[in-house]
Amino acid sequence: MISEGDYVIFFYGKKKWLTKVEKGKKIHTHIGIINVDNIIGKPYGISLETNKGKIVYALKPTIYDFIMKMDRLTQIVYPKDLGYIVARTGLSSGDKVIEIGTGSGALTTFLASIVKPTGHVYTYDINEEFVSIARKNITKVGLEEYVTFNIKDVRDIYDIRDADLIIVDLAEPWTVIDFVKRALKESKMMVSICPTMNQAERLSKELKKGFIDIECDEILVREIEAREGMTRPVFRMVAHTAYLVFARRLYDDSR
Amino acid sequence: MISEGDYVIFFYGKKKWLTKVEKGKKIHTHIGIINVDNIIGKPYGISLETNKGKIVYALKPTIYDFIMKMDRLTQIVYPKDLGYIVARTGLSSGDKVIEIGTGSGALTTFLASIVKPTGHVYTYDINEEFVSIARKNITKVGLEEYVTFNIKDVRDIYDIRDADLIIVDLAEPWTVIDFVKRALKESKMMVSICPTMNQAERLSKELKKGFIDIECDEILVREIEAREGMTRPVFRMVAHTAYLVFARRLYDDSR
Amino acid sequence: MISEGDYVIFFYGKKKWLTKVEKGKKIHTHIGIINVDNIIGKPYGISLETNKGKIVYALKPTIYDFIMKMDRLTQIVYPKDLGYIVARTGLSSGDKVIEIGTGSGALTTFLASIVKPTGHVYTYDINEEFVSIARKNITKVGLEEYVTFNIKDVRDIYDIRDADLIIVDLAEPWTVIDFVKRALKESKMMVSICPTMNQAERLSKELKKGFIDIECDEILVREIEAREGMTRPVFRMVAHTAYLVFARRLYDDSR
Amino acid sequence: MISEGDYVIFFYGKKKWLTKVEKGKKIHTHIGIINVDNIIGKPYGISLETNKGKIVYALKPTIYDFIMKMDRLTQIVYPKDLGYIVARTGLSSGDKVIEIGTGSGALTTFLASIVKPTGHVYTYDINEEFVSIARKNITKVGLEEYVTFNIKDVRDIYDIRDADLIIVDLAEPWTVIDFVKRALKESKMMVSICPTMNQAERLSKELKKGFIDIECDEILVREIEAREGMTRPVFRMVAHTAYLVFARRLYDDSR
Known part of the structure; x- marks a missing residue:
């Protein structure tokens, strides 16, 4: 039953409105x-x-609806990329995830929905305003208990060693490789969201020391208008969001 | 620490071997x-x-490694499609999922890894051999407690009413629409994996009664060889696996 | 030197204006x-x-500029498709081409620019208004002497036997297969521009009698923003225009 | 009629054999x-x-058949790229084309088939072996009279000023920009075939002085298996050949 305080999404054809249920x-x-x-x-x-x-x-x-209608100050990670991150890394319920670059919290929300109830997302950003928006966005979805927000530079953190997955959404992802090496469990994966080829290229190169199974992928979604006797793809589509760079941490006996 | 009985994956360049650890x-x-x-x-x-x-x-x-190396009698659902199913439907830990068409259990395994520990996957197939292979595949991954296998035609089932997601991987997905209407919670999603345009077209048409937010998508993954000064996509890629048809169940007062 | 009466295109960044040079x-x-x-x-x-x-x-x-800025009452054939038609069929200067469905004349113009000066384009449409627009468009480009316009249904034509290429841009391309068989030289190609899967499917099926090398393709162009240190694809692209169905006519001794 | 000395292509399903007709x-x-x-x-x-x-x-x-079956020492330019080069540059019968990097002559052959009979292709390579293969390939197609082969570095050429199109297929295309500026007519186009992002990026940057309408594109062709009731794309496709960088030469009063 729909109650006051719930969120609903109204549909009309392809148009959607997300709103909080309030009297009047x-x-x-x-x-x-x-x-x-x-x-x-x-x-x-x-x-x-x-x-x-x-x-x-x-x-x-759904989580998808919340993400697509989120308040945002930054470019969000799109569902096509969110989904492939989960599928390619094998992220599972129960995992401990570190996200570097909270942004508007779209990815944070999605990650929390997967790792709950026994896993957790630790998200880091140095921009207070972003964290404040992200926190509001996640609270709307009701997943705030599975997320810890940190306004902090991860390069100053030395005491985390047991992350199951680290996701880097920074303009210069290679600057946090040392942290990733410290914080990620042996044999576990990191993934970085790289808008440009140049970022993907430089990161891939710098990961060669200490990582294996380095892979860079781009994901495309094309909608099909499946109508009787007139089926064809839509006329326009998103051509690019970001490259995803995946890598798996090797054992390091100096650690 | 790696122990006898564990599974490991050996890497050499792009080549991988999945094996069970046994002495000698x-x-x-x-x-x-x-x-x-x-x-x-x-x-x-x-x-x-x-x-x-x-x-x-x-x-x-990872779950991804297990899926890519699975024994299979049928075409498996690819990670690109698995991921988008999760992202588009908003599948979360704790959900109750029904899968129609167990196949080799790739999708089943992936779903179980997301919905555990409080959610569950109920999977149905009428082919005993498929179910037997799928059961072995999931046991290898250690997720069997989150899956119930059924050798049964869902069209004969009338007592399920509370699925959070139903996934249909059948040649004629429209034949189970009545079951989906019975078994799926109001406002929740179904998704069907359709290898051909014709299946996607017919299903989309038949879903118009009782469903909304009907969307058909295809997902493409292209790998990029990110190498210093020589970055470019790989030369060949998977051009097609299946169309994904999503739909959301409306309230039905005759139910 | 630019003279009165010439056409010029003005550039500013990505923006272009095509205009006829007139005093004042x-x-x-x-x-x-x-x-x-x-x-x-x-x-x-x-x-x-x-x-x-x-x-x-x-x-x-260029011809490309003229086509992109053409007056149009109908959807034009896009350069990505024009180009592949030439490359896949091997259309050459000197060829005799029949176009069924003149539309706005974009394809007509492009074909004329290739087959001139010794080849010719015979274009057919039953809509007078389209032909009138197409004629104006081609005259602008200065290629009208290489094109003969016909307001006529090709199904009534029995005396053409020597086309090097026939291009069909009709909603029901299978209705002119008999004409294509009559008019196309043995072993030469036809191509049809099919906006929907259903058209491509039906046409491919009906071509099985009398044709070989039947192939259906779709062409995608993605623009890349190649900028120093920030190279990536553009954010949005054309996802679909039409499927191209190619076929080669077999010898028919009843002819 | 098929005569001794002609080339024919034998078809069986999707399989093709190109051969010269010889007795016995x-x-x-x-x-x-x-x-x-x-x-x-x-x-x-x-x-x-x-x-x-x-x-x-x-x-x-067809020209397409000859190109796909050509003897080659180098990677050929694919039909999808050949076609788009013609469509995007507006290459027409009668044009004077300069090709830098003859390679195996696939592009040379295609260009000759378009510009003949009054146009001409001047092709340059510094590798004698390539030129020898390319010459044989074009002679097979019967287009040798429309092509002049040169074993020469274009950077040493100062007396050409009237090319309608210049095509660069070199590993370091920016090294010939000065030649392009000298040899290309004002307002006409050049295009470069760049296998990597890095080449496309550097070339685009270096063209900013003296050129406009700089555009980088990639072309994808996906084949569709259009079969009654079972229509879908093929399972595998070419994911990448090269980026095409187009640019238009501005007027330069120092010339």
């Missing part, structure tokens, strides 16, 4: 006003009418 | 013989020499 | 007014200033 | 022996039987 709230859209009162106490998936007679549906938002 | 075991490769005894009691990530003097590394296999 | 003409743009008089009698490639002090360049338009 | 010639294949005598005096597109009873077809090879 009205959402003004191009298809008319959605009266939020009409769904309180109703089951998810219910339909309602706008004042212009258009039918919209009220659904429970 | 020797692996014959094009770069010489790997003597498994040499790694027992050693830490993961350690290097060792083949009898031809080549250095290989012994790492702890 | 002024082009109003977001970077100020371009005074066309300033380039008359000057060499192509010359720079000039707008009244806001921005530097623009006046270049001789 | 027999081609040994996995589907049996093809007796070339059987097609002499017959029309192109005719079918014949191998000694194992398989039906093959004898077709007239």
